[in-house]
Amino acid sequence: MVRRLIWLALAASVVVAAMFVPALRWLLWSWEANPILRGRLVAERNGCLNCHLMPGSGELSNPGSRWGTVPRFGAGNAMMYAGSREELEEFIRFGAPQEWLADESVRARLASQHLRMPAYEGRLTDAEIRDLVTYVAAVEKVDVPGNVESEGRMVAGRQGCLACHGVEGSGGLPNPGSLGGFIPGFLGGNFDDMVLDENEFREWVLDGESARLARNPLLRFVWRRQEISMPAYREELAPGEVDELWTWVVSLREAPSP
Ligand code: HEC
Ligand code: HEC
Known part of the structure; x- marks a missing residue:
C-alpha cells in the first residue's frame, strides 16, 4: 500500500514537472x-534624448547655431551634420566633428551658440560609444542594417x-x-x-x-x-x-x- 502511494506520488510529480518545466x-x-537597443538605452541614460527628441514633433530652438535648432533624431537631419559613422562618433566624443573643430570660425560659432552638443569623451566607455553610434546611425539613416x-x-x-x-x-x-x-x-x-x-x-x-x-x-x-x-x-x-x-x-x- 505504502509502496503504491510512493509510486503514485512519484508519477504525479513527474506529470507536474513535465507541465511546469516548459512553462518555467x-x-x-x-x-x-543587440547593439541598436543597447545604444538606445545608453542614449536614454545619458540625456541624449532630452535634447534630440523633444516631446511633440518640434525641434529645440538653438539661436546662434548653423541651422537654428537642435537636430531631432529620425527627422532626416543627419545629412546636414554627419555623413558617416566616423563623424557621428566625433559628435559624440568631442561635441563636433574634427573638421569643424579645426576651423576657427566654426569654433567661434560653437562657443557663442545658445546650446552646444556636449562632449561625452571620458564619460562613456568605448563600448557604450560604439553602441550609441550604431543606434544613432540607424535612427538617422546614416547606416541602416x-x-x-x-x-x-x-x-x-x-x-x-x-x-x-x-x-x-x-x-x-x-x-x-x-x-x-x-x-x-x-x-x-x-x-x-x-x-x-x-x-x-x-x-x-x-x-x-x-x-x-x-x-x-x-x-x-x-x-x-x-x-x-x-x-x-x-x-x-x-x-x-x-x-x-x-x-x-x-x-x-x-x-x-x-
Ligand atoms: C501596438 C504594438 C504593435 C504593433 C503596432 C505591431 N506589433 Fe507585432 N507584436 C506586438 C507585441 C506586444 C508582440 C508580442 C506578442 C506576445 O508575446 O503576445 C508582437 C509580436 C510580433 C511578432 C512575433 C514576435 C517577435 O519576436 O517579433 C512578429 C513577427 C510581429 N509582432 C510583427 C509585427 C509586424 C510585421 C507589424 C507591423 C505590420 C507589427 N508586428 C506591429 C506589438 C505590436
Ligand atoms: C544640450 C543638448 C544636447 C545633448 C544633451 C546632446 N546633444 Fe547631440 N547635439 C546637440 C546640438 C546642439 C547638436 C548640433 C550641433 C550644433 O549645432 O552645434 C547636436 C548634434 C548631434 C549629432 C550630429 C547631428 C545628427 O543628428 O546626426 C549627433 C550624432 C549627436 N548630437 C548625438 C548625441 C548623443 C548620442 C547624445 C548623448 C550621448 C547627445 N547628442 C546629447 C545638442 C545636444
Whole structure:
C-alpha cells in the first residue's frame, strides 16, 4: 500500500514537472540585447534624448547655431551634420566633428551658440560609444542594417510596426504584464523563440498570434493579461505585403553586426 502511494506520488510529480518545466522556461524569458537597443538605452541614460527628441514633433530652438535648432533624431537631419559613422562618433566624443573643430570660425560659432552638443569623451566607455553610434546611425539613416530599399521596410513604416518593435526591429520597448515585460523585436534569440519559420511569421502578422504558441496555456494566460497585444493585420495589408515584410526581416537578421 505504502509502496503504491510512493509510486503514485512519484508519477504525479513527474506529470507536474513535465507541465511546469516548459512553462518555467517562458516565465524566465528575458530580453536579449543587440547593439541598436543597447545604444538606445545608453542614449536614454545619458540625456541624449532630452535634447534630440523633444516631446511633440518640434525641434529645440538653438539661436546662434548653423541651422537654428537642435537636430531631432529620425527627422532626416543627419545629412546636414554627419555623413558617416566616423563623424557621428566625433559628435559624440568631442561635441563636433574634427573638421569643424579645426576651423576657427566654426569654433567661434560653437562657443557663442545658445546650446552646444556636449562632449561625452571620458564619460562613456568605448563600448557604450560604439553602441550609441550604431543606434544613432540607424535612427538617422546614416547606416541602416538590412535592406534599406526593401518594400517590406516601407510596409513596416506605413503600418507603424517599429513604433512597437523598436528602431529597425531592435525590440525591447516596455509592455507591462507581458513575458519579460518587453515587446520582442525581429532580431536574435527572442525572435527565434517566437517565430520558427515564415509560416509562423505570417500567422503573427495576419492573426496577431502563432497557432503553436497559442496551444501553450501559460502563454494564453499571459496574453490575456499583457497591456499591449500584437494587432492582427489581415484586413490592413495588401496581398503580398506580408511576404515583403518577411523578406525584409530576413535581411535584418542576416545583416552583419556593425
Ligand atoms: C544640450 C543638448 C544636447 C545633448 C544633451 C546632446 N546633444 Fe547631440 N547635439 C546637440 C546640438 C546642439 C547638436 C548640433 C550641433 C550644433 O549645432 O552645434 C547636436 C548634434 C548631434 C549629432 C550630429 C547631428 C545628427 O543628428 O546626426 C549627433 C550624432 C549627436 N548630437 C548625438 C548625441 C548623443 C548620442 C547624445 C548623448 C550621448 C547627445 N547628442 C546629447 C545638442 C545636444
Ligand atoms: C501596438 C504594438 C504593435 C504593433 C503596432 C505591431 N506589433 Fe507585432 N507584436 C506586438 C507585441 C506586444 C508582440 C508580442 C506578442 C506576445 O508575446 O503576445 C508582437 C509580436 C510580433 C511578432 C512575433 C514576435 C517577435 O519576436 O517579433 C512578429 C513577427 C510581429 N509582432 C510583427 C509585427 C509586424 C510585421 C507589424 C507591423 C505590420 C507589427 N508586428 C506591429 C506589438 C505590436
